Amino acid sequence: MSAALLTLPADLRHDNAALCLAQLQSQIRNSTQQVLEIQAGQLSNFDSSALAVLLGCRREAESLSKSLKFKQFPAKLRELALLYGVSELLVESA
16 A cells, blocks of 8 residues: 655755645545655754644544554654654654
């Protein structure tokens, strides 16, 4: 089964986080796939708002009984998730 692919932008900070979250949530809601994958490989400029966006996507998918996978986290995003204590909620898929 293939997953619907969602991609984080290169720049994800406080000033564009709400718009990014709204767009991703809309894609999650409108996807006919039950499995979705968020790729963060392009993410280069970000702050803790990126974590809020990922957690918001996770909540949206769970509310719709969809499975959400995370891929290609930059090392600094993993460190930030660990620092904020949410790394167990944003486990990357192999």
